[in-house]
Amino acid sequence: MDGVRVQLRGGLGNQLWQLSAGLMADDAVCPDLSGCSPHAAWIARNCLLLPEIQPTRRLPFGYYQHLRYAAAPAEVMRLVRPAAAEAQPCVVHLRGGDYLHLREYAATVPTAEVLRARVAVLGVPDEAVLVVTDDPELAERLCPQWRWQSGSLLRDFHTLCRAERLVMSSSTLSWWAAYCGQARQVVFPKRWPIDYGAGADDPTCAKRGLELVFNPERCIVHE
Numbered sequence: 480m481d482g483v484r485v486q487l488r489g490g491l492g493n494q495l496w497q498l499s500a501g502l503m504a505d506d507a508v509c510p511d512l513s514g515c516s517p518h519a520a521w522i523a524r525n526c527l528l529l530p531e532i533q534p535t536r537r538l539p540f541g542y543y544q545h546l547r548y549a550a551a552p553a554e555v556m557r558l559v560r561p562a563a564a565e566a567q568p569c570v571v572h573l574r575g576g577d578y579l580h581l582r583e584y585a586a587t588v589p590t591a592e593v594l595r596a597r598v599a600v601l602g603v604p605d606e607a608v609l610v611v612t613d614d615p616e617l618a619e620r621l622c623p624q625w626r627w628q629s630g631s632l633l634r635d636f637h638t639l640c641r642a643e644r645l646v647m648s649s650s651t652l653s654w655w656a657a658y659c660g661q662a663r664q665v666v667f668p669k670r671w672p673i674d675y676g677a678g679a680d681d682p683t684c685a686k687r688g689l690e691l692v693f694n695p696e697r698c699i700v701h702e
Contacts (some may be wrong), residue, residue: 482507482530484537487523488515491632492651494523498558503549505536508558526633528558535588541642544651548606552659564634566661568607570642571598571625575614584672587649591621597646597666597701647687666699
């Protein structure tokens with residue numbers, strides 16, 4: 480079968496952009512793990528359904544965070560391994576970890592006050608909130624009043640996708656969960672890392688996300 484080779488790198492959110500770029504170019508996508516970090520290779524092998532095909536064309540190596548590369552949600556999700564995840568009334572994605580060690584990323588990590596304000600606009604009680612995080616210590620410090628889960632990247636992603644109301648973080652994983660998931664209300668952060676924007680025609684990730692995914696009935700933009 481002919482297909483497109485896509486070289487994977489970064490975390491699951493970035494890899495979904497790369498696979499999506501391949502889907503926009505051809506029906507069959509062959510992920511290429513050569514040259515990627517051990518962490519990225521682990522994510523690809525454990526979170527993605529990698530088809531075995533013989534590629535005949537190659538996409539350039541890199542990131543593809545642009546609306547022109549966003550394939551249909553169902554097409555993207557068929558390349559993600561399934562995982563059991565219960566539907567939740569409200570899920571907050573709190574991205575910490577490596578974000579806290581990079582200045583332009585750390586600026587996007589919300590304070591406790593901002594997290595509370597984002598949940599407040601949805602009008603849900605504390606007992607209905609679940610935090611999905613890569614940094615349990617940060618969750619305990621910022622929002623001890625809410626339950627949290629952490630550990631399985633694949634389960635966390637499917638939990639985000641099954642949220643009835645989703646409070647996003649400034650991350651590609653949150654973006655894909657909002658795009659592919661079932662949330663009827665989404666709180667969309669206005670501030671994103673500066674390097675998530677690329678090109679004069681698409682200066683910010685927030686602009687990209689809002690134009691492609693959301694409408695005023697569904698999306699609430701929050702500082």
